[in-house]
Amino acid sequence: GQQVMQIPQYQHVQEGEDFTTYCNSSTTLSNIQWYKQRPGGHPVFLIQLVKSGEVKKQKRLTFQFGEAKKNSSLHITATQTTDVGTYFCAGSKAAGNKLTFGGGTRVLVKP
Amino acid sequence: KAGVTQTPRYLIKTRGQQVTLSCSPISGHRSVSWYQQTPGQGLQFLFEYFSETQRNKGNFPGRFSGRQFSNSRSEMNVSTLELGDSALYLCASSLYTGESEQYFGPGTRLTVT
Numbered sequence: 079g080q081q082v083m084q085i086p087q088y089q090h091v092q093e094g095e096d097f098t099t100y101c102n103s104s105t106t107l108s109n110i111q112w113y114k115q116r117p118g119g120h121p122v123f124l125i126q127l128v129k130s131g132e133v134k135k136q137k138r139l140t141f142q143f144g145e146a147k148k149n150s151s152l153h154i155t156a157t158q159t160t161d162v163g164t165y166f167c168a169g170s171k172a173a174g175n176k177l178t179f180g181g182g183t184r185v186l187v188k189p
Numbered sequence: 190k191a192g193v194t195q196t197p198r199y200l201i202k203t204r205g206q207q208v209t210l211s212c213s214p215i216s217g218h219r220s221v222s223w224y225q226q227t228p229g230q231g232l233q234f235l236f237e238y239f240s241e242t243q244r245n246k247g248n249f250p251g252r253f254s255g256r257q258f259s260n261s262r263s264e265m266n267v268s269t270l271e272l273g274d275s276a277l278y279l280c281a282s283s284l285y286t287g288e289s290e291q292y293f294g295p296g297t298r299l300t301v302t
Contacts, residue, residue, distance in 0.1 A: 079248070108288065109288065111291075113291075113293075119295075120279060120293040120294065120295055120296055121232070121281075121291075121293045122293070123290050123291060123292065126289075126290055166231075166232065168232075170288035173286065173288060174244065174286050174288065175288055176222070176234050176244075176245035176288070177222070177288050177291065178234065179224075179231060179232040179234070180231070181231040182231055182232075
């Protein structure tokens with residue numbers, strides 16, 4: 079079945095530094111979504127990418143969808159303590175298919 | 190607009206019992222998906238309902254079942270509970286089908302003893 083892997087599983091970042099988390103799918107995706115879950119909270123939708131090579135920015139967050147639509151990345155610049163949480167990517171093979179979540183990257187920020 | 194609500198928020202059950210969890214989606218949303226979240230396994234897809242029909246199903250045993258009512262509210266049931274069923278059960282609603290943007294509820298924390 080479809081598998082979505084995220085690396086790294088954990089990311090310790092010094093406040094102010096940049097980091098990138100990666101998402102890889104075993105199959106071509108129709109779209110990829112990113113969610114953020116704060117400690118003790120529930121996943122909150124961040125963004126959806128649908129086009130090959132698409133890049134979207136949200137303030138300090140940059141999301142990219144790979145050319146082959148099998149991978150994606152989230153890059154955060156100038157990390158802040160508010161960025162703490164687990165970032166999940168989720169992809170679907172086609173319209174009407176279920177959304178498969180990656181295992182998440184847990185981000186810890188050192189002040 | 191009110192968000193996704195789930196009841197109860199916390200539940201403690203004994204092995205062998207059954208449990209029913211409830212989810213009320215955002216008004217106007219027709220799709221409801223259920224996920225199991227555990228520290229070791231991440232977010233595992235259980236099933237998705239759209240207009241009262243199960244559209245997709247994950248790889249869970251038949252002890253896990255669900256349904257959706259005409260008002261889009263959904264319930265999931267777990268029978269013959271096992272210790273390994275202890276988890277956070279999240280419900281998510283979306284406007285269209287399950288692959289579109291999902292809005293999660295706060296979850297039900299189930300503990301099986």
